[in-house]
Amino acid sequence: MQTLNPDRLPRHLAVIMDGNGRWAKQRMLRRIVGHQRGVETVRLIVEECSNLGIGYLTLYAFSSENWLRPKSEVSALMLLLKKYIRSEIPRMMKNNIRFNVIGDRSELPPDVERELTDALNQTAANSGMILTLALSYGSRQEIVRAARQLAGDMVAGRITPDKVDEQLFASYLFTADIPDPDLLIRTSGEMRISNFLLWQLAYTELYFCDVNWPDFGKEELYRAIHDYQARERRYGKTSDQLQKRS
16 A cells, blocks of 8 residues: 655545446446446545545546436436435535535436435535535536636626636636646546546646556555655646745
8 A cells, every 4th residue: 555645635636437337347247237336436435535634526427428328327327326325425424525516417317416405405514525526517518608608797797808817717617616636537547538627627637547446446546646646746837946936
């Protein structure tokens, strides 16, 4: 197990949880079994990140493109999501975790939306880690939505063009109250972002691993964070400039 520097933890960790289906296929199991095992990994990683003191954890749970999957799989995923949310509220309350959701919730089934709203309300006063699930989420759609809302405010005279900057635009995104991720982890060997937090990942450190999500445990999490801690984040500056500041 890697030893982590508690002073250099990512404030915000984002994860693309990939490989549930491949994990199941390798074992000649149904895909839903892989998703069920993936939920167990979510519980483990959420609890460990909370224990470490990470402030924000964002999990890509269901993309806007995932609606194109077979209806039977989508229905099974929605049922699994509903059960997960309901079962995790006591754990979130115990660990002082505040629940959050980003994405187009209007696309979600009404029974799932009710569970989400209940979890949001019950954990609203918690002051620990903020756990965000990206559901029915697509980053390009999010950016277009933000541009439309900004344009509407300009037409209505609430904003003038000279006031538009990066900070103002970011305030129209789903993540307006969340800092940009410091580290993005993607599992299962795929090396792409898949329409996830495109605006927010501008200066995020990326970490890809071959492990399928159901097998992504505490050791893999520590390995990813240790790798992150060994990097130098320059934000366009030189190493000499950073050394002078320190």
